[in-house]
Amino acid sequence: MAEKLVTSEGLFTMVEKLLGRAQVTAPREENGIAVFGPVNSAGQVELDGPLPVIPEKSVVFPQSETLLRMDLGGEVPKVEAVEPEGEQVILGVRPCGLQAFARLDRVFLEGAFVDPQYRRRRDHTLIIALTCPTVKRSCFCRAFGYGPSDGSGADLQLTRLPGGSFHLETLTERGGEFVAEMEKEGIAGLTDAGAEAGSAARAEKARVERLAERSAAAVSTEGVVEGLDGMYDDPYWAQLAERCISCGICTYLCPTCHCFDICEKARGPEAERYRCWDTCLFSNYTLMAGGANPRPTVRERLRNRLYHKLNFFNHRYGEFLCVGCGRCVEHCPTNIDIRKVMAKAAARSRAQGVSVNG
Amino acid sequence: MSEAIKTAAPVEGEPMPAELKTAEIPTRRGPAPGDPEFLGALRDCCRSLLAEGHVQRIIAYRETPDSLRPEVAFFASPEETGDLVWDLFCNTNICKYLLDYRTFEGRIGVVVKGCDARGVVQLINDMQIPRDKVEIIGICCPGQIDPAKVESAAGEAWVSRVVAGPDSVEIVTEEGTEMRVPLESVLTDRCLSCRKPNPPVADVVFGEDQKGRISDEVFEQIAELERMSSAERDAFWNRHFERCIRCFACRNVCPACSCTKCVFDQQEPDWLAGERNQANQHFFQITRAVHVSGRCTGCEECDRVCPVGIPLRLMNKKLWKDVKDLFDSPLPGTKLGVRSPLVMWDPKDADSFE
Numbered sequence: 284m285a286e287k288l289v290t291s292e293g294l295f296t297m298v299e300k301l302l303g304r305a306q307v308t309a310p311r312e313e314n315g316i317a318v319f320g321p322v323n324s325a326g327q328v329e330l331d332g333p334l335p336v337i338p339e340k341s342v343v344f345p346q347s348e349t350l351l352r353m354d355l356g357g358e359v360p361k362v363e364a365v366e367p368e369g370e371q372v373i374l375g376v377r378p379c380g381l382q383a384f385a386r387l388d389r390v391f392l393e394g395a396f397v398d399p400q401y402r403r404r405r406d407h408t409l410i411i412a413l414t415c416p417t418v419k420r421s422c423f424c425r426a427f428g429y430g431p432s433d434g435s436g437a438d439l440q441l442t443r444l445p446g447g448s449f450h451l452e453t454l455t456e457r458g459g460e461f462v463a464e465m466e467k468e469g470i471a472g473l474t475d476a477g478a479e480a481g482s483a484a485r486a487e488k489a490r491v492e493r494l495a496e497r498s499a500a501a502v503s504t505e506g507v508v509e510g511l512d513g514m515y516d517d518p519y520w521a522q523l524a525e526r527c528i529s530c531g532i533c534t535y536l537c538p539t540c541h542c543f544d545i546c547e548k549a550r551g552p553e554a555e556r557y558r559c560w561d562t563c564l565f566s567n568y569t570l571m572a573g574g575a576n577p578r579p580t581v582r583e584r585l586r587n588r589l590y591h592k593l594n595f596f597n598h599r600y601g602e603f604l605c606v607g608c609g610r611c612v613e614h615c616p617t618n619i620d621i622r623k624v625m626a627k628a629a630a631r632s633r634a635q636g637v638s639v640n641g
Numbered sequence: 642m643s644e645a646i647k648t649a650a651p652v653e654g655e656p657m658p659a660e661l662k663t664a665e666i667p668t669r670r671g672p673a674p675g676d677p678e679f680l681g682a683l684r685d686c687c688r689s690l691l692a693e694g695h696v697q698r699i700i701a702y703r704e705t706p707d708s709l710r711p712e713v714a715f716f717a718s719p720e721e722t723g724d725l726v727w728d729l730f731c732n733t734n735i736c737k738y739l740l741d742y743r744t745f746e747g748r749i750g751v752v753v754k755g756c757d758a759r760g761v762v763q764l765i766n767d768m769q770i771p772r773d774k775v776e777i778i779g780i781c782c783p784g785q786i787d788p789a790k791v792e793s794a795a796g797e798a799w800v801s802r803v804v805a806g807p808d809s810v811e812i813v814t815e816e817g818t819e820m821r822v823p824l825e826s827v828l829t830d831r832c833l834s835c836r837k838p839n840p841p842v843a844d845v846v847f848g849e850d851q852k853g854r855i856s857d858e859v860f861e862q863i864a865e866l867e868r869m870s871s872a873e874r875d876a877f878w879n880r881h882f883e884r885c886i887r888c889f890a891c892r893n894v895c896p897a898c899s900c901t902k903c904v905f906d907q908q909e910p911d912w913l914a915g916e917r918n919q920a921n922q923h924f925f926q927i928t929r930a931v932h933v934s935g936r937c938t939g940c941e942e943c944d945r946v947c948p949v950g951i952p953l954r955l956m957n958k959k960l961w962k963d964v965k966d967l968f969d970s971p972l973p974g975t976k977l978g979v980r981s982p983l984v985m986w987d988p989k990d991a992d993s994f995e
């Protein structure tokens with residue numbers, strides 16, 4: 284695959300060019316906090332900051348989106364499906380974000396029902412990944428078998444080189460077309476990467492992988508699924524739930540959480556059906572029309588989230604729904620740490636192993 | 642208008658139950674945080690409260706392997722208190738957990754900083770929990786440290802522990818390197834402008850009164866907002882509200898948000914619809930801010946937990962400033978037995994009820 288070298292000015296010009304033809308989402312800073320969000324000038328893009336708090340998923344799974352538009356005024360109501368429009372580019376996706384897209388793809392695109400909104404958005408989104416410039420202590424990607432330099436799933440991958448320029452790697456055909464288009468436009472500062480830039484990129488990737496190695500020593504997935512298999516009724520969940528405030532932080536910031544609610548609104552004869560993010564941590568999530576709630580307390584709700592990430596999804600899809608981005612670890616107001624839950628489950632599985640084997 | 646209200650609406654108009662009028666601060670004090678005896682004395686105090694049956698539960702913090710992030714913990718027996726901890730990383734405001742004990746038979750001890758203690762008092766004043774059910778173990782707070790600031794100061798190295806001194810902190814990394822940074826550079830935002838670090842009401846107190854940090858930054862920012870045209874102000878808030886992910890963490894930690902069924906959770910009618918449009922985002926933020934005004938203790942826990950950095954404190958402090966100017970009432974949570982002027986009425990009010 285092609286390797287290019289692009290200066291930061293060159294990248295700036297590329298983003299400016301893109302803005303005219305696609306909705307661009309990138310990391311930007313708001314009140315001191317890094318978030319993924321739409322940008323309307325290249326100057327807003329902040330690639331050197333920490334992992335953005337708001338995850339990448341909002342690009343293919345927005346907080347709320349219209350599904351149907353209805354006109355109820357006539358004899359026969361008119362109903363029209365709304366298709367997302369236009370092209371999108373998401374810039375600066377971290378390897379954990381790429382892994383998260385792959386999980387969301389399985390949920391929304393596999394099996395008998397293919398989600399049309401998601402499909403349309405996914406097909407019209409160009410993904411430009413970024414090798415993580417730093418690895419936080421809350422990052423535990425390595426536990427899930429990939430690391431901060433892994434671009435799989437992206438169309439293109441940027442790696443910041445020590446001199447300030449970026450190494451730009453083409454990973455898919457679509458990525459190649461994009462680069463060819465940019466070259467045709469004659470972007471100053473976009474050149475073929477020589478051997479030197481190539482090896483500088485490899486060295487940078489090796490450097491961040493080494494940083495991530497530290498967390499690999501601290502967190503492991505070994506025995507997690509099995510341990511949880513036997514822990515559903517453990518008093519542990521009630522203890523953990525005691526301090527959980529049942530907010531939406533861990534789910535809404537999670538790049539793989541994908542639950543939504545479907546609602547309608549009407550104004551005069553015009554009506555709309557839309558979907559919006561929902562979370563299993565809210566009591567309304569499982570509230571039935573008759574008033575019954577199968578998950579009446581925080582214990583059941585928190586347990587559901589943790590099992591979905593570390594057990595249920597594995598039984599169904601053969602992989603974890605947690606990708607180790609660390610957002611929930613870092614932002615939980617009461618320091619509930621999924622890595623500790625993993626360690627607890629692993630310990631349980633070891634104990635079971637011991638008792639089974641005598 | 643403000644004059645009329647000021648003279649006509651007495652803040653302490655309604656009689657309060659007698660038990661609310663107990664002495665506010667004991668005279669004997671335990672050692673201060675930073676004193677080598679402090680933690681032992683705090684543990685002893687909690688242990689004997691449980692052992693002697695004065696309380697049946699203590700809400701405090703427990704050590705974890707990550708020394709920057711102690712956990713909120715609920716201690717039910719004296720034996721459990723061995724890993725109870727209180728240091729400069731106990732950021733979480735624990736007062737709201739008292740609501741989980743509304744029907745608990747027994748007394749609950751809470752280990753609280755100045756800002757947390759105001760929350761406890763506000764919950765008592767709002768009749769959420771009776772005063773005699775709570776044992777307030779207050780700590781005169783030297784200011785708390787924001788783990789994220791420490792971690793960013795340490796750069797790529799992992800922080801192993803932090804040793805706090807009066808004006809600076811020493812950050813020790815896993816690799817064994819040490820660096821010293823000014824305390825103010827790593828303090829939690831709210832602590833940088835905290836004027837009331839001492840618990841206003843307590844049954845036991847640790848440490849001597851702290852001065853707090855007098856910074857006018859927040860009020861300067863508010864003055865700036867007040868000078869804006871309404872269109873500019875609208876744009877300012879829009880930019881922030883747009884980012885709100887509606888996680889409700891701000892509400893869930895707030896001691897002034899004590900409704901058993903919150904308006905934002907109602908489904909029929911769904912006052913706050915799920916759609917993230919401008920009207921809904923504004924409706925949520927403004928409704929909450931107005932509803933807590935007059936009872937907001939200025940603890941800034943909402944601001945601290947908001948994951949997307951919405952400057953909630955500006956809104957809450959602006960409303961507090963207005964309530965104070967209009968009604969001349971004390972900061973909520975600083976005095977037992979005070980009702981918020983916005984939840985009272987007086988038949989002699991200067992404005993008519995029609």
Ligand code: SF4
Pocket residue numbers: 526527528529530531532533534564585614615616617618619
């Ligand atoms: S972020 Fe923490 S407190 Fe909030 S719901 Fe998740 S685990 Fe509970």
Ligand code: SF4
Pocket residue numbers: 533536537538539540592604605606607608609610611612621
């Ligand atoms: S569960 Fe937490 S660490 Fe795992 S992917 Fe979600 S937010 Fe990231």
Ligand code: SF4
Pocket residue numbers: 334377378379380415417418419422423424425430431495607608609
């Ligand atoms: S979890 Fe890994 S991939 Fe994600 S930001 Fe951290 S280092 Fe990068």
Ligand code: SF4
Pocket residue numbers: 891894895896897898933936937938939940941942943944957
């Ligand atoms: S609104 Fe915020 S500052 Fe005011 S009491 Fe509630 S949490 Fe504290």
Ligand code: SF4
Pocket residue numbers: 884885886887888889890891892943946947948949950951953
């Ligand atoms: S904590 Fe912040 S993001 Fe969450 S609901 Fe409150 S204002 Fe919105």
